[in-house]
Amino acid sequence: MQPRRTIKSSSTSRLSWVWHAPALIWLAVLIGLPLLSVAVLSLARRSPGGETEWVLGISNYSRALDPLYLWIHARSLLLALATTLICLALGFPVAYFITRQPSAGRRNLYLFLVTLPFWTSFLIRTYAWILLLRTEGLINNGLLALGAIEQPLPLLYNNFAILVGLVYTELPFMILPLYTALERIDRSQIEASSDLGCSAWQTFWRILVPLSRPGITAGVVLVFVPSVGAYLTPDLLGGAKSLMTGNLIHSQFAVVRDHPFGSAIAFIVMVGVLALVAASHRATREHSELRAP
Amino acid sequence: MLPVLEFQGVSKNFGEQTVLRQIDLSVDPGEFLTLLGPSGSGKTTLLRLAAGFEHPDRGKVLLQGADISRLPPYQRRVNTVFQSYALFPHLTVAQNVAFGLRNLRLSKVEIQSRAQAALDMVRLADLSKRLPHQLSGGQQQRVALARALVMQPEVLLLDEPFGALDQRLRYQMQEELRALQRRLKLAFVFVTHDQEEALSLSDRIALLREGCLEQIGAPDRIYDSPATRFAAEFMGISNIFPVSDVAPESASGRCKLATGEAFQIKTPLDSVGTARFLAVRPENLRISRTAPPDDNGCNVVRGRVRQARYLGANVLWTVQAGSNAWTVSQPSNGSIETASLSLEEEVFLWWDARHGVLVE
Secondary structure, three states, X not given: OHHHHHHOOHHHHHHHHHHHHHHHHHHHHHHHHHHHHHHHHOOOEEOOOOOEEOOOOXXXXXXXXXXXXXXXXXXXXXXXXXXXXXXXXXXXXHHXXXXXXXXXXXXXXXXXXXXXXXXXXXXXXXXXXXXXXXXXXXXXXXXXXXXXXOOOOOOOOOHHHHHHHXXXXXXXXXXXXXXXXXXXXXXXXHHHHHHXXXXXXXXXXXXXXXXXXHHHHHHHHHHHHHHHOOOHHHHHXXXXXXXXXXXXXXXXXXXXXXXXXXXXXXHHHHHHHHXXXXXXXHHHHHHHHHHOO | OOOOEEEEEEXXXXXXXXXXXXXXXXXXXOOEEEEEOOOOOOHHHHHHHHHOOOOOOEEEEEEOOEEOOOOOHHHOOEEEEOOOOOOOOOOOHHHHHHOOHHHHOOOHHHHHHHHHHHHHHOOOHXXXXXXXXXXXXXXXXXXXXXXXXXXXXOEEEEEOOOOOOOHHXXXXXXXXXXXXXXXXXXXXXXXXXXXXXXXXXXXXXXXXXXXXEEEEEOHHHHHHOOOOHHHHHHOOOOEEEEEEEEEEEOOEEEEEEOOOOEEEXXXXXXXXXXXXXXXXXXHHOEEEOOOOOOOOOEEEEEEEEEEEEEOOOEEEEEEEEOOEEEEEEEEOXXXXXXXXXXXXXEEEEEEEHHHEEEEO
C-alpha cells in the first residue's frame, strides 16, 4: 500500500474522507453511539424505585463478579464451547462431503439445503423443537410406541435441549466457511498425501486441518460468539432453570429494571468476545501470510 | 525377468463411458516406459490405476508379481509426480520432501539424512526452508520429484510432469529426468501427449487410443514402422493414402493405391494381408524441378506446388499429384533450386522404396 499512497496527490487523499464519510457516519450513529451509551449507563446506579441514578462508579462490575453470576457466565461459556465443538465435528464431514460432489449443480443443491432453515422464522423452528422434544413429543411417543423406553425421557427444559437448539441454529454458520476453505484444497494434494503413505485419518490431520484453518477459525468465531450471547434458545428450550448470560442481561432490562447492571454485564461479554475475535483474527492472518504469494 | 509392474486385462469404466479396454502391459525393471496418446486415450487413468487412485473394473494390477488391484495408494510401494505438482502449500520444501518419510517409522536422524540426500539429488538443498509458492515452476517440479523419489518406490509414476513448463525449461528438465532415471536404474512410467517428448525420453513407448493399446515398442520402431494409420498420424506422418492391392515380390513388393498409382515397397511385408494404407514421412520425400538423376529403387511422383509454408528450419511443401495431396518437408537451407520453386510450378517428388510403410 505504501507506494500507492505516495503516488496519490494530497488533494485526492483529502477528498477520500468524503468517500469514507457515509460509512463513518453509519458506524458512529449505529454502533459508536449505542456502545457509548451502554458504557456510560453501566457506570450508573439503579434507584430502589427502579429508576436510573446518575451516580457514576464501578460497583456494577464488581457485582457482576459475584459467584452467583459467574456460574451463569461459566455455564454460558461451557454451552457455547460444547455447541462450537459439536458443530465443528458435524460440520467438517458435511462440508467435505459437499466439496467432493462431482458436479457444481449438486454442490449448489447441498449448499442450498444447508441454508434452507433460514427460510423459516427462527421462532417457529425453535417451537418445532419443543414439539419434538417435549414429554408428549414425537421422539418420546415414538420411543414409547417402539417399546425402547418405559418412561418419557427428560429431553426438554434442560441443558441438553439448549445444546440441541444451539447446534441446530448455528450449524450452517460452521458448514459454510468450512466449505469455502475446503473447496480451495486441490484434490491432487489429498491424493499426494495418500500416495506418500498417509491413511485417510493421517491425511485429515496433516493436510485437511492445516489447509482449512482459516475456515475453521471463521466457523468457530461465527458459532461461538452468538452461542455465548444466545437468549431466545435458552429461554424457550431451557425452561426457567437454565439461565444463560443472554437471559441474565434480558432480565436486568425487562424484569428487574436494573439497566446499569444489565449494561455492565453486556459490556463484559462484549469485551470477552472481542478479545476472542481479535485472537482468532491474528491466528488467521499469520496463516494467510504464510500462504500469500 | 519379472516385470516390476504389470497390467493384466485391465478395464475401467466411468459410468457409461469405457476408459480402458483389456489393457495388457508390463514394465520391466529399470525401464523408462512412456504412455503416449491424445487426451481421452486413457493414459492418465492407467497411471492412476497403478497409483491406486482408481481401481480396475476387470483385470489385475501386479507390482513385483503381487496383486495390488485392491490396495489403497498408501499401501503401495509406488509414488507419483503429479501434473500440478500437488506440493503442500503449508509446508517448507524440506517438510514436503520429508512428508512421506514420517509414515515409514524411521528415526528422526534417518528422515533428515534421506530428505537431505533427496534435496541434494535435485539440487535444491539451498532452498529447503522456502515455501512452495516462493519457488519457480522448475524448482517446484524438482521438489515434487524429490518428494516421490525419497520414498524409494518400486516404480515412479509421472503424470505429464512438464506440461506447465516453458519450452527451454522443459528440455532441461527432460534431460535431468533421463539422467536421473539412468543413474537410479528405477522403472519410470511417464504419461505425455507430446510425441517428441516421448521419443527423446523413453526406452519403450506404449501408444494408447480410445482406451486401447494401439502399439508398443522402442521409440525408433514406433517412429519408423507405425503399425496403424492412427500411430502413423500421431507420429507425424501426413502422407497416408488408401491401398487397393499389395503384391509381394521376393524381398520387396509393389503396392497399388486406391487412386491407381503403383509404388515399390521394401519394408517388411509381414503385415501385407492387413495393410490398408501406405504412409510416407514428409521428411523422406525429395522435391525438385527436374527428374531425379537415377530412379533406381525410387518412387517418383509428378505434381504441382500448391502451397509452401516456411517453418524456420524446414519448409513444408504441399504438392498436388492427381487426386492426392503430398506433404514434403525439406530443410530450408537445402538447394537453391528448392528455395526458388514457385506456386503452381510442376515438380518431381521422389522417395526411396525403404521409406514407404504399410499400415493397418
